[in-house]
Amino acid sequence: MSIADLFNYFSYVSGLFLSLTIIVLLLVWLERKVLARIQMRMGPMRVGFHGALQPIADAIKLISKEDILPAWADKLVYWFAPIVVFVPAFLLWVTIPFGKNMVIRSLDLGLFFIVAISVLSVLGLIMAGWGSANKYAVLGGLRAAGQLMSYEIPLIMAILTIAILSQSLNLVEIVDKQSQIPNIFIQPLGLVLFFIAGLAELGRTPFDIHHAESEVVGGPFVEYSGAHWSVFFLAEYINTFTISILTVLLFLGGWHWPNIPFSGNLQTILSVFVVLIKTILVVSVIFWIRATYPRLRIDQLMSFGWKMLIPMAFINVTITACIIYYDELPLWILPILSVILLILSAVIIQRKFSKNIINTVQVISAKSLLKEKSEVDIN
Amino acid sequence: MISLIIFYIISALVLIGSAGVIFSRNIVYASFSLLLALLGTAGIFVLLLAEFLAIVQILIYGGAVVTVILFALMLTKIDDFRSLSNINYWPISAFLTLLALIVLIIGIYQTKIDTQNLGLVKFSKFSNDLFEYWGIPFEIASLVLLVALIGAIVILKDRGNDS
Incomplete structure (x- = not known):
């Protein structure tokens, strides 16, 4: 060197x-x-x-803006937390390709590296929560730790299915394997699992319970202001972009578009644009979800993660591994099974997870009916 | 040359982290120092071209173990640990640690790994070896983990029934 x-x-x-x-x-x-x-x-x-x-x-x-340090805060932990959140978010980009031949270092264990590094940002959130010496911040930090650690498992499992399918952990090779058929047509269930778990990892809206304004004020970031808060903000948006670009690279075929014209440098530049356009579409879906869905309660979040996403992710991995291992089975079984599982999980969610909400609504409406009735009786 | 400088920097970080674990009076600082030491070890693995080991070190120790330790610490009062640090078992633990250190040093001097000519092992070769030649140890390790998992659930379930 x-x-x-x-x-x-x-x-x-x-x-x-x-x-x-x-x-x-x-x-x-x-x-x-x-x-x-x-x-x-x-x-x-x-x-x-x-x-x-x-x-x-x-x-x-x-x-x-002025940087404020709370009087009871743990100075060292408080100032270090933004760095611990930001550095992993940034470090991931060493091995993520922007386009054809546009990658800083194409690691053989790229996906594994991404998984390992992204885990570290949980520590930053816990540090921020603990360092602020604020009840809401500690609660937010603990919520973040619980949520991020439980949704990591389906995320890793979804990544694992793609690794099994393309027989590689190198992101460039995974994208090259999708030159004919993007993985979304082989693994629709994998895409849904990855996207939902990714949303939870980001802490974006249906899953933003660790910095929910109406419950824990601002979670681990309550006490931060000015430049240090903007570092958290930067890390959050970089992570959003990372999950979107990973969705594109793993499932939507990366820079492959049916026949990119030109060759050489021009094609490289065009491939960057293809990746960017696809990524911005995925990002828009994330924003769309934010505008549409209300926030989950913490128990709903945990039960959804452990009782729904994780079993589905394990079933998905097992099926994919079996079909890849036994060569005599045709590959088109995989998308069919995946779609069946997807429909099955949709039905289970409809039946099981919306029941509590419906019950609550019915109880409330029954109470209000009783109340009205009693008022009528008195009258 | 530069790799030597990097090695010294990383080793210094590991030593600072380990010293922090031992000497820090604040238990949360001690766990953050543990994180520093473990991540530094991952850096040394990278310098030895063992990238798989380095990533596993970050994932398991940096991500999972330290997070779980911190999680447990934050759910308890810090004052509870003050009294714990004054227990009189320290000669026993010092003896055991010294014994472990001696065993490790003997082990390190007995192995004949050529540290001068390092070669990068392809991950595919590593995984093939792991599942072909080391299949039974691998399965035993996973069995131990499964037993630990079930044991934790059983212990927790009994506690739940008592209260």
Whole structure:
């Protein structure tokens, strides 16, 4: 390793940081616009063309804001927590390809590396919660730990099915295996499991119980302000983008589009655009879900994770491994079984997990009926 | 040359982390120091070209074990640990640790691993070896884990019935 190598690594890291920051600014703007359109509003309109410069204005405001340290906070843990959350989110991008031949280091164990590194960000949330010396922050940190650790299992299992299917853990090879058929047509159940577990890992809306404003105020981030809070914010949006791009690379065929025209450098640039467009579609679905669904309760979240997602993920892995191992079975059994399981799980969710809610609604309505009746009787 | 510098930096981190585990009076600081030491060990594995071992170290120790320790600590009062740290069993534990250290040092000097010519083992070869030549130890290890899992559930269930 020489000075030139060091310079190369430095330029990679700074380029990656710059592009991720620009992507985060874009995502923030997109989220506000998508939410606004779904709720029949205009969203940010004042700064720049249709509010395009709004995220930059927000960033300047955040950075120039005062950093507050609570009097009882544990100083060391409090200041270290944003770094522990941010570094894993950033480190993942070492092995994620943006497009054809556009990857910093194509690791043989790429997917395994991504899984291992992403686990570390839980610690940052716990540190933030504990360091703030705030009841709500500690509760939020504990909720984050429970949620993230239980939804990691279906996420890893969904990744494992793809690894079994493409016989590799290298992301570039996995995408190359999908040049004919993207994995979504072979593994629809895997996509659904991965996407739901990914949403829970991100802590985005149906699963955002660890920083739910109405329950734990802001979770681990209550006490943070200014630049340190913006680091958490940056990490959250980078993670959103990471899960979306992983969905694209693992299930939606990555940079493969039926016959990308041109060749050489032009094709590489075009493949980056294909990946970006697919990723932004997935991100929009995440924003759409945020605008549509209410938040789950913590017990609903846990029972859904352990009683629904994890068994389905294990069944999926077993079926895929069996069919890949016994060569004489035709491969088209796999998508059929996957679709059957998907429909089955939809039916189970409909029957089992919505029952509690329906019961609650019925109890409430029965009570109100009784009340009305008694009032009528008195009258 | 640069890998030597990196090795010294990582070793310093491991030593600082280990010292923190032992000398820290605050139990939460001690567990964060444990995390530092374990992640540093993962770094040393990377320098020895054992990337699979490094990733497993991060996943199991960094992600799972330290998180579980912290989870347990935060559900208990910190004052409870103050009294625990004054128990009189320290000569026994010191003796056992010393014994383990001696066994480890003898083990390290007995093995004849060539540390000068390291080669990267392909992950596919590693996994084939694991399931072909080391199949029975692998299964025994998973059996032990299964027993631990069932044992934890059984213990918890009895507690639940008592209260």
